[in-house]
Amino acid sequence: MEEELSPSARRVAQALAALGAGGRVREMPASTRTAAEAARAVGCAVGQIAKSLVFQVAPDGRAVLVIASGANRVDEKKLALLLGGPVRKASAEFVREVTGFAVGGVPPVGLRTALDVLIDEDLFRYGEIWAAAGTPRAVFATTPAELARLTAGRVARLAEEPPQPPAGG
Ligand code: 5CA
Numbered sequence: 001m002e003e004e005l006s007p008s009a010r011r012v013a014q015a016l017a018a019l020g021a022g023g024r025v026r027e028m029p030a031s032t033r034t035a036a037e038a039a040r041a042v043g044c045a046v047g048q049i050a051k052s053l054v055f056q057v058a059p060d061g062r063a064v065l066v067i068a069s070g071a072n073r074v075d076e077k078k079l080a081l082l083l084g085g086p087v088r089k090a091s092a093e094f095v096r097e098v099t100g101f102a103v104g105g106v107p108p109v110g111l112r113t114a115l116d117v118l119i120d121e122d123l124f125r126y127g128e129i130w131a132a133a134g135t136p137r138a139v140f141a142t143t144p145a146e147l148a149r150l151t152a153g154r155v156a157r158l159a160e161e162p163p164q165p166p167a168g169g
Contacts, residue, residue, distance in 0.1 A: 008101060008134035015110030016140060019150050023141040025133040033104035033136035035070025036167050042130050042139060046167045047071035050123055050131040050147060052106040054090040054098065054115075057083045063090060063098045067108050067131070067147065068120040071166050072159035082118060082156055104136040108151050117153030119144070124155070 005013055005027060013025040032038035035049040042049075049070030054063055064083060068074050079087045092103045100112030108117070108131050123129050124144040131147065133140045148155055
């Protein structure tokens with residue numbers, strides 16, 4: 001039930017509802033802090049986890065949200081070409097400042113500030129994907145197409161090649 005969610009997860013649930021998203025936020029009994037943990041908690045492939053990574057683009061340091069398949073490492077050279085300048089991973093402090101959420105629970109929607117969003121095309125291999133919902137235990141299910149709609153994200157090839165083999169197994 002939404003009223004049982006922690007305040008951060010409730011903010012995400014409200015953002016999803018306002019955007020007309022189909023999935024509901026679930027707080028899991030186990031950690032969903034990393035993509036591997038989230039996949040285990042949900043019972044899905046790690047590639048189905050939509051991980052949220054904040055990068056900063058030089059020279060001005062603007063923040064961009066990269067939503068990547070949990071199976072992939074993001075190729076910073078590809079990001080630089082797409083974004084028009086060298087990128088670096090944001091600090092945990094900066095992530096909290098621009099998103100309003102702590103690393104490990106950063107959702108793709110309901111962010112404190114409007115960020116440009118890039119979406120890893122490999123997420124489109126799956127019918128259902130799962131994203132963080134504000135806390136290191138909260139997730140929601142969506143589809144790649146819905147994620148693109150909710151975030152107005154640009155879908156691109158972002159993975160380092162060759163792709164990482166799926167974790168676990
Ligand atoms: N809840 C899960 C999956 S739904 C989750 O949020 N996974 S994640 O991969 O999107 O979030 C962890 C990511 O945060 C890591 O991949 C890493 O890029 C970033 N991160 C982890 N530790 C730090 C840190 N100390 N500073 C900045 N970013 C970090």
